[in-house]
Amino acid sequence: MRFEQLKQFLALGSLRHFRQAAEQTNISTSALTRSIQTLEQEVGHQLVKRSTRSVILTEQGEVFLHFCRRTLDEYSQVIQRLDHSQGKRDNLLVVGYTNSASTIVPVSCGQFMARHPEIKIEMQLQESDALYSMLKRGEIDIYVSEEDQDNNTIDLHLPDQLLLFARQDHPLANQECITLDDLAPYPLFGCFSQSLHVQSMIAEAAQLLNKGDDIRLGSLSEIISCVNNNRNIAIAAIEHAKTLSAHPELIQLRSNSNSTAARFVVKTQQTSQPHSHLDELLTVITQTANALGLEA
Numbered sequence: 398m399r400f401e402q403l404k405q406f407l408a409l410g411s412l413r414h415f416r417q418a419a420e421q422t423n424i425s426t427s428a429l430t431r432s433i434q435t436l437e438q439e440v441g442h443q444l445v446k447r448s449t450r451s452v453i454l455t456e457q458g459e460v461f462l463h464f465c466r467r468t469l470d471e472y473s474q475v476i477q478r479l480d481h482s483q484g485k486r487d488n489l490l491v492v493g494y495t496n497s498a499s500t501i502v503p504v505s506c507g508q509f510m511a512r513h514p515e516i517k518i519e520m521q522l523q524e525s526d527a528l529y530s531m532l533k534r535g536e537i538d539i540y541v542s543e544e545d546q547d548n549n550t551i552d553l554h555l556p557d558q559l560l561l562f563a564r565q566d567h568p569l570a571n572q573e574c575i576t577l578d579d580l581a582p583y584p585l586f587g588c589f590s591q592s593l594h595v596q597s598m599i600a601e602a603a604q605l606l607n608k609g610d611d612i613r614l615g616s617l618s619e620i621i622s623c624v625n626n627n628r629n630i631a632i633a634a635i636e637h638a639k640t641l642s643a644h645p646e647l648i649q650l651r652s653n654s655n656s657t658a659a660r661f662v663v664k665t666q667q668t669s670q671p672h673s674h675l676d677e678l679l680t681v682i683t684q685t686a687n688a689l690g691l692e693a
């Protein structure tokens with residue numbers, strides 16, 4: 398059993414998606430599948446239940462996931478202490494950020510490096526769950542994302558090409574901030590798209606909304622009928638926005654992604670000493686966000 402296998406299983410357990418986990422760990426999907434199968438043979442238990450729409454960990458898989466996270470955390474802490482003892486990371490800062498923070502981090506890092514050309518900055522663009530795990534393991538120094546890991550809002554990188562809608566009289570219709578808990582009681586319907594890429598995004602968004610296992614798909618007219626007849630919610634592509642606007646009984650649900658006052662979370666696990674390079678970069682990131690009219 399190798400550390401690479403543990404990292405691969407941790408990525409799969411965090412993302413619950415083979416393709417995304419393979420991309421995160423820089424291997425092919427087929428190689429990731431073989432790696433998981435090898436792990437299952439070595440531990441003597443089925444770790445993953447596979448279906449065409451989702452990845453579900455078995456009870457044994459959840460136990461093994463905790464083992465992977467704990468082992469990799471301890472390993473990273475040891476490596477970090479060894480690196481710091483030899484000064485290997487004194488001139489390197491690693492910043493992890495989500496796509497929503499792409500207007501902040503590259504600009505901030507560019508400003509910082511202009512002042513400190515002797516300091517190297519490595520930027521990691523990942524999903525928030527993956528970055529949060531990397532932060533805990535000490536693999537990145539700074540985490541920047543539009544939402545907090547503990548925040549239960551639906552703004553989990555829901556692509557701009559997608560929208561949520563319901564009836565005008567739906568209980569969530571006029572709610573300013575909708576959470577995953579708010580969405581839990583209502584079935585989710587998904588509209589078919591002519592674009593395979595958008596269709597894939599709808600499936601991934603359903604996973605992020607904790608509806609991946611029970612989303613019901615249909616044509617736009619079928620979904621509109623389902624939404625009109627019940628207190629259901631639906632997810633559709635932006636290509637359907639014009640058609641939906643022709644139905645005055647429907648309303649697009651609000652989320653943080655539609656908010657003009659986005660709030661960014663900046664985290665570090667390191668002890669930031671005043672006037673240190675880490676402290677200065679944190680300040681630059683905050684100032685850049687504020688200059689763009691964003692709260693950080």
